[in-house]
Amino acid sequence: MISVNPGHNEIRVFENDPDLIIKGGMIITMREGQNPIQEGEIFIKNGKITRIHASETESNSGYSHAEIINAKDAIIMPGLINAHTHTAMTLFRGLADDLPLKQWLFEKIFPAEARFLNPDTVYVGSLLGCLEMIASGTTSFIDGYFFQDATVRAAHESGLRALIAQGVIDFPAPGVDDPEKNLKVAKEFIERWRGFSDRIIPGIFCHSPLTCSKQTLKDAWEISQQFDLPLQIHLSETAGEVNEILKKIGKRPVHYLEEIGLMDDGLIAAHAVHLDDSEIECLKENGVRIVHLPESNMKLSSGVARILDMVKKEIPIGLGTDGCSSNNNLDLFQEMDTAAKLSKVFSLDPVALNAETVLRMTTTWGASVMGMGDQVGTLELGKKADIIVVDLRGPNLCPVYDPLSALVYTASGADVKDVIVDGKVLMKDRTFTTLDANEIMERVKRISKEIMI
């Protein structure tokens, strides 16, 4: 018998029978210092984890009303957290690849967004993104885009957990023709969705320190503070952008944001590729949350973020896929593999960014970036039941000497078998339970035919 949580955690917390049992798999809780449980069961009741125990300790034969997830020859682990994406951009997946950055953005992506985004297309694109995230083991995501009512609706229907932020940019944007109104739209978005669902947190996403004025940034910050919500921003993604801010303002982006009051643990900074030492120190001192997006940074040739330096300083770092027009998928398993390997070759150190560290980025650290470190990111009693089951029966996952290594360096999203969020099963044996995959894909294909013309 393997003792999971010596002492108090072994007793059942709730008196009632579980309504869901995941049984027979290796349990990786991602709790600091806890070894995998070679074979165990997890009980779930009312969306929360009520018991975790090694299989030998108890039979579940008494819980005849519980739904059973069979995790034999599988790993049971926390669902992954995609800390930065633009979900509806699945619509533009593969529309414009292998192009120079400016041509990609100004001749392809921006015109496509201007022409084809509306509440309907964003809804359908977001549904597709949610499908893909469920299919690859993501249970929570942080999103920033436009027409975000539609993304809220899609995420809500999918059953996923999400921090969904309305995009703010000082240019005419999809759904916000008049940039003067961008903050008003964002504030109303927050007011509309705050408290709507336990799984959906609304927020603001400022496009970048270059595309938002100082006043816009300050006002967006104030609104976020007023509602006690984090503010997302694209930070120092490209060298060109850093140089432009330096030229315009005389400071590097982090110090500019510091000057105007945005350096704070309420800030979620995505990319953070081009930072100098003083900027990393500043991010650390102010508790800023970072999102690493290695595949997007590689594909758009933005550069390689100094992740090792940030990990050393214990800055909270999540991992994200970015939108599908710069990746081109939402598979966090492949992203973890790339994150680890890119750090190793970039630092010329094979020990750099090991498997456990990148798994932290998609679980415990990702939960902190989302502001939900006390609720998701590990499997432990009382936490929300956001859980995935990774099938080990494929030849690619044989043998397994080290399960963390198998998850990071070998598995892909396609190895995920079951997905549970808030105790609700969203995918069982690779069959979606909340969304109609065929219908969604047919709708996306119809939209894509118009876009292609």
Added chain:
Amino acid sequence: MISVNPGHNEIRVFENDPDLIIKGGMIITMREGQNPIQEGEIFIKNGKITRIHASETESNSGYSHAEIINAKDAIIMPGLINAHTHTAMTLFRGLADDLPLKQWLFEKIFPAEARFLNPDTVYVGSLLGCLEMIASGTTSFIDGYFFQDATVRAAHESGLRALIAQGVIDFPAPGVDDPEKNLKVAKEFIERWRGFSDRIIPGIFCHSPLTCSKQTLKDAWEISQQFDLPLQIHLSETAGEVNEILKKIGKRPVHYLEEIGLMDDGLIAAHAVHLDDSEIECLKENGVRIVHLPESNMKLSSGVARILDMVKKEIPIGLGTDGCSSNNNLDLFQEMDTAAKLSKVFSLDPVALNAETVLRMTTTWGASVMGMGDQVGTLELGKKADIIVVDLRGPNLCPVYDPLSALVYTASGADVKDVIVDGKVLMKDRTFTTLDANEIMERVKRISKEIMI
């Protein structure tokens, strides 16, 4: 009606009815300059492609005896070629990750090889590798390792096509205790398997210019020339290795090999990471074939190969996964994605190494590296029927604006539905037809339990 091969290629080459028809999918032939056929059929007879046509042009209702592969909502394309791997090393997948290079090799991999490799374990490990390659759309592979009779046996049973080379190293090696006998063993290996099967080519694999003496390299070269077979070698994988050769011999590795007569189109050089301009020029002038192994080079922090410079010079370049202890899977779809993205971020040019170029590495160019450019690598009449079908019904492959982009940047091996080699179906609807996956995995698990102790 879409005209596939204007002129002579439209007629049926063989009079007999096809024994296999792949129908209803988008056909990507990988023939230079040929656009995808939006919906077409491929006829196969006696292992060869006998007809390729757009679906509208003909019904297959008359061919009632043919086996049918349904490729609706799928891409039909040439099977991928893994140009460098050590198949049996699936046994050590994940045994030793995130370690310093020397510790990884000398404390983990070499001891594990010495202790656990024998004809039985290499056979079972190779079977597992073949399973994984079939499952991820690889139809041909180039292998170098020890106890290679066992790998030949596994490859033969799997139905895959392979160039399988006996390892030569001037140290005691698995199955070759006395290094004095390494060339004798290799020569006998070639004699034993030459002509055995149309699908299996035997060969020699010299471990590296550092671990093989000048005499060994020259003798190995002579044997390869005698049998008109290519010689494989690990070339300039790490900076340390280049420096050691420089110190020992006074020349960089490529010029050292040139001096002793190995620079020739019969050489297949894997890795080729640390090259100066004169070495790249020398490789080009001598028609040397190169294998790029980006994920292995990243994971072991060896460095980034100057692939763009080599592509510019039209050096034949294949793509390989390397063995499973330095990757840790055999998925060429993920390898293509990484190859493209790594080149982009390393060159800071988002246009670098586009989707078509990396697809060439795993198809037409890979076929040239294998010495089979006239027989495999494209779908065209008279060529061997090495074909895969990639399922587009998953949410990750929706929508498809550009099929090459979808294959490289989005697909993973798990999206492969059917695999055909030499006209024989090795996987149909993801069910293996030649190998017993469960039995093989059970045997590997038993071996891995011993290794883990």
